[in-house]
Amino acid sequence: MPQQFTQVNYYQLCDELTIMDTDFAMVIKQHGYPPFWSRPNTFESLVHIILEQQVSLASALSALNKLRERVGEITPARVLVLTDAEMRECYCSRQKTAYIRYLAEAILGGQINLSDFEQMEDDDIRSRLTALKGIGNWTVDVYLMFALHHTDVLPIGDLAIVNAIKQLKNLQKDTPKEDLLIIADTWKPYRTVASMLLWHFYLQTRKPKSKT
The missing domain is CATH 1.10.340.30 (Hypothetical protein; domain 2)
Known part of the structure; x- marks a missing residue:
């Protein structure tokens, strides 16, 4: 049975990813931990x-x-x-x-x-x-x-994920997906949690800046 993440170990896995890839440490430092996105298996x-x-x-x-x-x-x-x-x-x-x-x-x-x-x-x-x-x-x-909280899933067909990787890694817009998958290999076996961090980064960096 595949490894799963829960609300109990979610932040711990995020922290492990910051050691595997320091760019994720920057995401958490600037934007906090990503939400625990979850839905019932229905x-x-x-x-x-x-x-x-x-x-x-x-x-x-x-x-x-x-x-x-x-x-x-x-x-x-x-x-x-x-x-x-x-x-x-x-x-x-x-x-x-x-x-x-x-x-x-x-x-x-x-x-x-x-x-x-x-x-x-x-x-x-x-x-x-x-x-x-x-x-x-x-x-x-x-x-x-x-729904199933499997820890090692990368939705490479998701445009937000693709754009977030390119932005986080300062890559060219025309960087092929094959190159992104090579980068993502370094996040195994926690590519789901990495994806949560990427979605969080993507959403936070596109929020309109509040007027001071």
């Missing part, structure tokens, strides 16, 4: 991640909240009774509506069992989930990180 959490594909976090959360208003608890059975029009009213595109339905049907049909994933290796989980239309590596990465 159908709703996977729906939330699907909604976050290629849109702003605020837009995805608006759609999720609309779904909650419509059905209460977001479960596979409750989502599947919604019509296309009702899904559109919840800000779900036609494409994402289809992806959410594929996932719901896979869970109800027994093809996917989220509780089983808690004892499985990353690669096995990835192969199960990416077999479903609409779930790619980025969605699986975020699920492994936020």
Whole structure:
């Protein structure tokens, strides 16, 4: 079973990364520790991640909240009774509506069992989930990180992560991903926690500066 991080050891792992890479020490010194981003291992959490594909976090959360208003608890059975029009009213595109339905049907049909994933290796989980239309590596990465708390996941398909690495390391904008992956290898076996630090760095450095 893959190593996991918890609220108990989260700061300790951040501190270990500052020893492995002093740039992370700078991040924590300037911006503090990253939040403990976490979601329950539920159908709703996977729906939330699907909604976050290629849109702003605020837009995805608006759609999720609309779904909650419509059905209460977001479960596979409750989502599947919604019509296309009702899904559109919840800000779900036609494409994402289809992806959410594929996932719901896979869970109800027994093809996917989220509780089983808690004892499985990353690669096995990835192969199960990416077999479903609409779930790619980025969605699986975020699920492994936020819902299962696996310690060594790097969502290299995430633009914020890519840009944060380039900014932190003073790299050219056209630096290839292969070079970024070589850098990230030095963060093993804590690439998830490194990613949390990178997201934190990215968000903090883009906050508007307060007027004095």
